[in-house]
Amino acid sequence: MxxxxxxxxxxxxxxxxxxxxxxxxxxxxxxxxxxxxxxxxxxxxxxxxxxxxxxxxxxxxxxxxxxxxxxxxxxxxxxxxxxxxxxxxxxxxxxxxxxxxxxxxxxxxxxxxxxxxxxxxxxxKKPVPAPATGPVPRPALEAAREDEIRHALQAGQLQPYYQPKFDLRTGQVRGVEVLARWAHPSRGVLPPPAFMPLLERCKLMDALLFGQMELALELHCQMRRHGHAPNMAFNLQAAQLVDDALAPRIRALLVRYGVSGASLTFELTESGLLQAPQTSIKNLVRLRMMGCGLAIDDFGAGFSSLQRLCALPFTEIKLDAEFVRGLGHEPRCQVAISSTLALGKALGMSVVVEGIETQEQRQHLLRLDCATGQGYLCARPMSGGQLLHWLGKQPVCA
The missing domain is CATH 3.40.50.2300 (Response regulator)
Known part of the structure; x- marks a missing residue:
């Protein structure tokens, strides 16, 4: 042994x-x-x-x-x-x-x-993170200041990372989610919880979104030259939907990079949508009229509103990873996944299941007739260069 x-x-x-x-x-x-x-x-x-x-x-x-x-x-x-x-x-x-x-x-x-x-x-057999061996460091968020995060934006330290969504049957890439990482000069690569709350307080979420979009659309042009053109999904906050300039700015970027709206999806969390004013609906409609997809993210993790789901022009449901973690031993999780798949089908919406880490989970989801997933089984978030290299080796999950 x-x-x-x-x-x-x-x-x-x-x-x-x-x-x-x-x-x-x-x-x-x-x-x-x-x-x-x-x-x-x-x-x-x-x-x-x-x-x-x-x-x-x-x-x-x-x-x-x-x-x-x-x-x-x-x-x-x-x-x-x-x-x-x-x-x-x-x-x-x-x-x-x-x-x-x-x-x-x-x-x-x-x-x-x-x-x-x-x-x-x-x-x-699963990867196990090491416990702390000394004093617990202060969270990066506590040490970050407004001037520091503004400098990070200007210096290009907030970089896009990409995590694929994949076809559970074939392993082929269905799209990629664009995620933000802070390449801090002294602390290394920091995840979103270390800086997102500060960006929100400083009202810099639009600066982050459009900075990420510029870099991601440049990468999309490179991918097209290599024969790949996966849909790119960006996270969008409900508070950003009240800006009348949002859709025109996105349209201008699409024109500049020669990308169709159908190549983009915008993901919004359900908790934020419950707080969104009615005036934000017009931006969602505009995005759909441009051909963009709209996904309700972390579905089931907050206080789900079927009325809101039916009223807003979503095209995709992203089911929270917690349901997959309990799939093998918690019957309620299987019921929740099956019900969400049926709901998506009835509403004409695709369903993406997050948090798939094992072949057992994948096979279980296939038996439930789930088509699309996202998680470490297929790939972890990666840089643009790594994504180009990874796409060249497709299929990786078949």
Missing amino acids: PRLPLRVLVLEDHSFQRALAVRMLRQLGCREVFEAADGAEALALLREAGPVDIALCDLRMDGVDGLEFLQAVGASRQVGSVILCSELSGDLRRSVRQIVSLLGLEFLGDLGKPLCLEALRSLL
């Missing part, structure tokens, strides 16, 4: 279940396995033994329970990833998974009980 370079903490108050988990982890070759009967004991163990890569965590126990433990390690970053192992009902475990994500912890999977060796083996 090859050894896994993993330090794992088992948090379980039932002595037999705890011993079983420890034995399985050692059988699977984990480098070090620690055990604790409650959250307080687990936190004390972390202070003494140091951070661990994975916490295999039960939830309901006397004293400091699993939720309190997760909240504590979310702040300290002494745990890289979390695997849930609990007898709680599926809907409660799904809520806990959302809490894990909100705490900034990586969620590896939900095993339920009794523990299954093969299911555990599969989760241990």
Whole structure:
């Protein structure tokens, strides 16, 4: 049995279940396995033994329970990833998974009980982020200032990255989503949560959008010369729809780069749309009249409004990744996906399922008659140069 370079903490108050988990982890070759009967004991163990890569965590126990433990390690970053192992009902475990994500912890999977060796083996094969080994750094957002983010825009540090959407049957690219990354000169490449709130407060979202569009449309011209012309999807905030100049500026860019409106899709989150004034509808209509697609993003993650979905001229539904994560063990997730696929078909809208990471998820979605997906199974977000190289190797997911 090859050894896994993993330090794992088992948090379980039932002595037999705890011993079983420890034995399985050692059988699977984990480098070090620690055990604790409650959250307080687990936190004390972390202070003494140091951070661990994975916490295999039960939830309901006397004293400091699993939720309190997760909240504590979310702040300290002494745990890289979390695997849930609990007898709680599926809907409660799904809520806990959302809490894990909100705490900034990586969620590896939900095993339920009794523990299954093969299911555990599969989760241990996933990439595991390293836990913090020293003081937790201040979030980049706290250190960023308005003058710094303005300079980043002017210096071209906010760069577009591209994540493909793919046909689940053939692996062919259906389109790419354009995502922003901050190539910070001293902190490396920063993800959107590190700078998006600051851009919003400084009212710089239009500057970001049109800067990203210029670079992405230049890349689109290069891709056309290489025989590729995937649809490009840009994130758009509901607050940007109140600007009467939005659609004309987009049209001018399309003319300048010789790109048809049908080559673009604009993705809007449902939570933002619920707050959007009626005056924003005219910009959505204008974009559709230009041939652009409109996607409702993270569908199901907020407070869905079927009335709003039917009233606005959307062409695509993007189903939130949380439903795919629970697909194999949570029947409600399968029902939600099936219902959304049926809704999209009835409304004449395509459905893109986000967060596909495994072949098992892909096959399950194919059985549900899902056609299009997005996720790490096909590709992670990449730079423009990497995308050109990647497209030259198609198909990659067949």
